[in-house]
Every structure is written in C-alpha cells, then in structure tokens.
Amino acid sequence: MGFLWAIVELFVVFVSIAILVLGSAIVFEAYRRRHNHTHVEAPAIFEDPTSLKEVPCPYIFDPAEKYISLIIPAFNEEHRLPGALDETMNYLQQRAAKDKSFSYEVVIIDDGSADGTKRVAFDFVRKYTVDNVRVILLGRNHGKGEAIRKGMLHSRGELLLMLDADGATKVDDLEKLEKQIHAVARKELHFGHAAASDSSLRISDVPVAAFGSRAHMEEKALATRKWYRNFLMKGFHVVVLLAAGPGIRDTQCGFKMFTRAAARKLFTNIRLKRWCFDVEVVYLCKLFGIPIFEISVNWSEIPGSKVNPLSIPNMLWELALMSVGYRTGMWQICT
Numbered sequence: 001m002g003f004l005w006a007i008v009e010l011f012v013v014f015v016s017i018a019i020l021v022l023g024s025a026i027v028f029e030a031y032r033r034r035h036n037h038t039h040v041e042a043p044a045i046f047e048d049p050t051s052l053k054e055v056p057c058p059y060i061f062d063p064a065e066k067y068i069s070l071i072i073p074a075f076n077e078e079h080r081l082p083g084a085l086d087e088t089m090n091y092l093q094q095r096a097a098k099d100k101s102f103s104y105e106v107v108i109i110d111d112g113s114a115d116g117t118k119r120v121a122f123d124f125v126r127k128y129t130v131d132n133v134r135v136i137l138l139g140r141n142h143g144k145g146e147a148i149r150k151g152m153l154h155s156r157g158e159l160l161l162m163l164d165a166d167g168a169t170k171v172d173d174l175e176k177l178e179k180q181i182h183a184v185a186r187k188e189l190h191f192g193h194a195a196a197s198d199s200s201l202r203i204s205d206v207p208v209a210a211f212g213s214r215a216h217m218e219e220k221a222l223a224t225r226k227w228y229r230n231f232l233m234k235g236f237h238v239v240v241l242l243a244a245g246p247g248i249r250d251t252q253c254g255f256k257m258f259t260r261a262a263a264r265k266l267f268t269n270i271r272l273k274r275w276c277f278d279v280e281v282v283y284l285c286k287l288f289g290i291p292i293f294e295i296s297v298n299w300s301e302i303p304g305s306k307v308n309p310l311s312i313p314n315m316l317w318e319l320a321l322m323s324v325g326y327r328t329g330m331w332q333i334c335t
C-alpha cells in the first residue's frame with residue numbers, strides 16, 4: 001500500500017511540475033509575442049506628402065545636417081499632438097528667424113496609432129515641408145522606447161531632443177539642457193585630448209546627455225497624482241536603483257537631450273522597447289562614461305496618460321531582462 005502511495009505521490013509531483021513548466025512556457029510565449037523584442041529594422045522612409053516622393057533616410061552615423069532634431073513618439077495622439085506641435089513649431093520658427101545659424105527638424109514617430117495621429121502628423125509635414133517635419137510610421141505598436149530609438153537613429157541634428165507628444169514640458173526649456181551641453185562640450189573641446197589634435201571637432205562629437213528632471217516637483221506631484229502613479233514612482237526608484245545604480249533622481253522624464261556622439265553609442269545598443277528604456281539609457285551612459293546632467297524643467301500633468309497599472313508588470317519584466325541581459329553578457333554592447 002505504502003509503495004502504491006509513493007507512486008501516486010510521484011505521479012502527482014510529476015504532473016504538477018509538467019503543468020508548471022508548460023504553463024510558464026505558454027505564458028512566456030504569449031508574452032514574447034505580445035512584447036516581441038526584435039527591433040524594427042526596416043529603413044525609415046520619409047514620404048513627402050506634397051510630391052509623394054520618398055525622401056532619403058539619414059542615419060545617425062552620417063554627419064549632422066541640422067543643429068537640432070526634436071524626436072516625438074506618438075501613440076494615439078490625434079488630440080494631444082496638434083496643440084503641442086503648434087507650440088513647438090512656433091518656438092522653432094521664431095528662433096530660426098532670430099538666429100540664421102539655427103536649423104531644426106521635428107521627427108514624429110507614429111507607433112501604430114489606431115486614431116488619426118498619422119493624418120495630424122502629415123498635416124504638419126504639408127504645412128512646414130518635409131525638410132522641417134518628418135514622420136516615421138512603425139506600422140504596429142512597439143512602444144515608446146522603440147519609437148525613440150528609431151527616431152534617434154534617423155535624425156539629422158547635432159543635438160537630439162526627445163519630448164512627449166502632449167507638451168508636458170514647455171518646449172523652450174530645451175534651452176536649459178542645451179546650455180548645459182554647450183558648457184560641457186566647450187570645456188571638453190578646449191581642454192580634451194582629442195581637440196588638441198583636431199580643430200574641426202564640433203559639439204556633436206562630444207558625448208553628453210542632459211536629462212530634464214521633475215525631481216524638484218516630487219512633493220507636489222505626490223499630492224496630485226493618482227495612487228498607482230505614486231506607488232509606481234516610489235517602487236520604481238528602488239527597482240531602478242537596483243537595475244541601473246544610483247545617481248539620477250528622475251530617470252523617466254520624457255524630455256532628454258543627447259549630442260549626436262552620445263546618441264550613436266546609446267541608440268545603436270538600446271534594447272528595451274517600452275517604458276523602461278530610459279533606465280537602460282542611464283545604464284548605457286554609465287557603461288560608456290557619457291556624463292548625464294539632470295536639469296530641472298517645468299512639467300504639467302496632461303490628461304490622457306497611457307501609463308496605467310497594467311504597465312507595471314511590463315516595467316518589472318523589462319528591468320529584470322535588462323539586469324540579467326547585461327550582467328550575464330547575453331546582451332552584447334557594440335562600441
């Protein structure tokens with residue numbers, strides 16, 4: 001009898017393990033399909049909606065052709081994008097009118113929106129020409145990180161600024177980040193070893209990152225934000241600390257500027273495709289020794305956020321992936 005029980009027990013344990021393994025495999029496969037970690041490698045095509053001609057697509061390793069690129073990820077933003085973009089274009093035009101050496105482009109990445117985002121974005125291309133406003137269509141939804149990666153890799157600026165489609169930060173705050181980058185680059189170009197031998201070096205050649213930061217608004221934000229955003233924020237600080245180390249108070253602000261040299265290193269390596277790509281940016285900056293400057297910017301909480309409690313598992317998954325990927329050497333870095 002005892003022997004029979006032992007067989008039954010063994011059988012139950014075996015079946016449980018099999019169910020567990022099978023269940024995990026099914027969940028993992030479903031997850032893999034949903035959050036497929038392959039990048040969009042098809043070349044970004046810029047279509048001129050007026051002439052319907054395809055415009056050659058630049059690459060981050062090409063020399064800069066503009067002073068600044070503004071990279072805007074957009075997912076279902078038909079309502080929030082027009083206002084933010086009007087404000088942005090006004091600012092850029094006014095600045096270009098005052099300073100003839102100021103040239104710019106805006107690159108909007110439509111990340112598989114199901115609403116009229118593409119139409120809205122192409123209206124701006126028509127209004128401002130394809131030299132000033134460009135649209136990359138990712139086809140299906142990949143995530144904010146992937147949209148920004150694609151935009152960074154195909155833009156032409158010496159300085160590259162990522163900013164949200166909802167205009168949460170006032171666009172002229174970019175001058176604060178720009179000033180900081182100029183100060184660092186100037187120092188580096190004057191005193192750096194490379195500059196001594198090559199006088200043709202430009203600001204875009206010095207790898208620097210400037211992060212907009214909302215750390216100064218944290219108390220007020222905690223009082224006004226939804227509970228899960230506060231929970232996310234607090235918990236996130238701890239997880240980020242574990243994943244990317246200390247030093248940056250606000251990794252998640254959607255307003256960050258990079259020099260072309262920094263963007264080359266960072267966005268040819270970045271792997272995370274959704275909300276935690278910013279943490280990977282911090283990790284990679286540390287790895288490459290790219291200095292990060294955190295600069296306080298204005299931030300308004302704009303209604304219509306796409307971050308919700310369902311984003312939490314994805315965030316944790318991305319951070320776990322990143323920690324394991326880099327620490328085990330499975331994620332190789334190209335320099």
Ligand SMILES: Nc1nc2c(ncn2[C@@H]2O[C@H](COP(=O)(O)OP(=O)(O)O)[C@@H](O)[C@H]2O)c(=O)[nH]1
Nearest residue numbers: 073074075111143144147164165166305306307
């Ligand atoms: N490409 C892409 N961008 C997204 C996605 N979800 C949100 N965004 C963009 O990320 C930016 C910030 O989004 P938002 O929902 O306002 O986030 P919050 O400000 O952190 O609450 C906006 O430009 C959104 O269009 C997405 O799935 N893909």
Ligand SMILES: [Mg+2]
Nearest residue numbers: 166168302305
């Ligand atoms: Mg927002």
